[in-house]
Amino acid sequence: MYQLPEGKYAAYLRKSRIDLENEARGGEDTYVAHEKILMDLCSRYNINLTKIYREKPATSGERISERPEMISLLGDVEDEQWTGILVVEVERLARGDTMDQGIVAQAFKYSNTLIITPMRIFDPKNPDDEEYFEFGLFMSRREFKTITRRLQGGRISGVRDFGRYVGNQAPYGYEREKLPGKGFTLKPHPEESPIVELIFSLYTNPDPEKRMGTGLIAAYLNDKKVPTRRNKKWTVATINGIIRNPIYIGKVRWGARSIVRKRDSKSRPRKPVDQWIMGEGLHPPLIDESTYKQAQEIMKNNAHAPAPRGIVKNPLAGLVKCAMCNAAMILRPHRGKTPPTLMCSTQYCKTVSSYLEIVEQRLIQALREWINNYKAEWDKTKPSDGHDSGDTVVKVLEERLKGLQKQLNELQTQMNNLDDLVERGAYSIEKYVERSKVLTERTDLLKSTIAATESELLIENKRNVAKIEIIPKVENLLDQYYKTDDPKIRNDLLKSVLERAIYRKERGGRWSGMKDQFELLLYPKIDKNP
Template sequence: MYLRKSRAEEHRSLEETLSKHRAALTAFARRQGLTITDVYEEVISGESLFARPQMLRLLEAAGAGRYDAVLCMDMQRLGRGGMYDQGFILDTLKESGTLIITPERTYDLAAELDEQAAEMETFLSRSEYRMIAKRLRRGTLQAVQNGAYLAAAPFGYRKARTGRLSTLEIVPEEAECVRYIFRLYAGGSGCTRIEEAVNAMGWRGRRGSRFNRSTIRLILSNPVYIGKIRWNRTETVRSGVGAERTKRVVLSPPDKIWLLEGRHPPIVSQELWDAVQARRAERSVCVDNHRAACPLAGLVRCARCGRSLIYQGKNKGVPYLRCPTKGCCAGAKYDLVEQALLARLEGLMESVPVSAPPEPPDGPELAAVRRRTALQFARLAERRERLYRLVEEGVYSPTLFSQRMQALERDAQALELAAANAEAPPPPPEPERTALDCWRAAGPAGKRALLRTLIREIVYEKEKKTKPAEFSLTVILRDFS
């Protein structure tokens, strides 16, 4: 039995929905004389198949031949993701000979008509899902354009409603703190001094936490405090294929970020906001994490408080390493720390050879790759023939046929590339290099990766009011035995 909540049941709780479906399917199985051996309850309703762990467990068990059938409320519960996900689910159940049983119908994917009906059901459910998601996005966008504030209330505000729209109202005591922060910064104070002043005056965050520099910077950069709404600030980037698919949230380009008029009252004036932003622009330093990353990031720790040292470009652009704990170890110029570390490691790095990359599989491994590739090509040929048959019989429209054929061709190109890579001759052997050679040729990101292979931790200590190079480094190497 497979249970999953659908979009159409958002008004019910997850527990209520799954309990109701379990009771209905158990009663149906009793009437039909079916024996339920396992129950898979999906508590995470993700769009992607690989974001649903219970479905993956079910497919693995079904592929091993453990079940005669899968019982669910309807075909939509199995999957309404992309074509790849739907095809993967149906192919797995078909190859294992597993039936799909719903209270309305039993699908035997080995039978042509049932397979066509299952494919049509999954296609229609996917279309319904996309339509629901489109309506939700459109409704959200309309609400934001009308001045509604949909995110969690920032410091200085609490959530409120204007008619049917969600907005913000001012929390007087918190708003006083926000104005104080803006005035101090416009008057010439930095984030560190503002942090000290705000904490000294007894202001605390929502959960009783003390303010820090990061919180101050977030407040100073949030246009909500002048009555604006910032929308589409981040976007989700997806990469990878199949089980390797990942997604991460990144900042949107400036031209994609919307700044709209909100319905909530401002806390600071436009003049104060402009003065703060002008000063922030003068003091900002752009850091490219790919080209200017700190090779020692995450490796150097303070000997007293144990926190990781942070990399800051101050004092006319000279980069420094400093402890984030106020009053702890004194900071030092980054170049001096790097030179001291390199002098300590030079002998070790000269004696550590860099191994050549492994050669492609050969013998039994290459034969297994070839068998797997041939099997995948055969499956692609079967999918292509099935597509031609369905469009000839009028089951698929020309538009749907074109979409499915494009997806098939993409899979075929990816498979051809993988097959070509498997058969490629091994690259010529590289001359033997040492870790020191790699260090000299690498950029900041490469140096950081190299250090992480050699060093477990670096302990740093420096007294206040000492000479720039008077610091101590304790280097803890990884175990190479």
């Protein structure tokens, strides 16, 4: 029998999709069964487990980035914390793409960490084991892709040919109901289905004066304390999703928001309707088709094209923050002759919007006043030797850094002397451990203080440079700002001298006579305070 080396061992557990389906049919809990197998392995090889990494049952097995326990395991393996990892089969470690499989293989190879399974022990130093391990990962990937294609084909057929509902969760207004044979359909939810009907009736009210948009509907439902499925606030996106969903007229769909994977991320963009897989559902509709079509027509007429990426239309983009919620203030265009406004991006924030042009004018005016005061203060406080107070701060920080470094050197000397004290019998082992712990803690504290001081010194040096450069930069901004109409150029000019600006307006509106009564705090790049 193979003799495992002494050391620390851990185990990794993950449930596959097949395991979850088996449990749903009443089978034994997979983790209980796998723990028994791994405990038998421990007994066979006379080793002890010191940690078990368990993925949550709903965790996807396709990508390492979606498995937090696997990420933790790989980090510990790379740090050479484990002599070996126990797993019921190598396929549990990686079923993802070639890159993920390579990450797993290299982590075990370069750390010389064994992989112990009931069928075989993989030694990364053994070329045959390495080849067999990589081949096992490759076959696991092929099996995974085959299962995925079969499942996707079954879902498409279930929607298109049989009208079954193939989602894992029922949409708002419905509950999942098991069919006598295979699959699920939907039935109306007694509390939620009337809310769906209310949303469509408010959105398609025959009287345009009483008709509500998605934002007003969300606010109305929140005011009435109507709960969402997850007891959160209603949002415009939630209302839009309900209005667009053909499930409410008895249809079933698949692939409306398929997952698009990139190298380090994934997204679920909404596909055009003509790319959906649609079928006649087995469930009763909540909305008649004429109401649904009217809702789609209203939404189409009210829709606006999204802002093109990389094109700046707001000269204050990324600079102005809301004083109440710290969210970004964004540009809101209006139809007709109404000028665009600057509004808080948080849906239910109480901050009152203002015309963008007025905010922009006030910001430039404040910069002009600030630079005039700054120049006067600079001339008044600048010493005759050419050094200002900022140079004094730098000198203080430099002296502090020298003192801290001297203390650190003394501590390191004391650490070095500990071994001599133990050898001469002046310290017992217990006293040595206690003293070593105290000196280590003091050393760590000093190192963190030194790092913070170095960071502060770097910032102060940059601030001193900025103090010299800021006057010509602001003067250039004031001279060039209104010579261009390009929002991108204006935005770049502002960002060259401003860290951010805080906007506050708690009452009044555009037609209240208080359109220019707001507070704007500017944070220039050289100052800690506004």
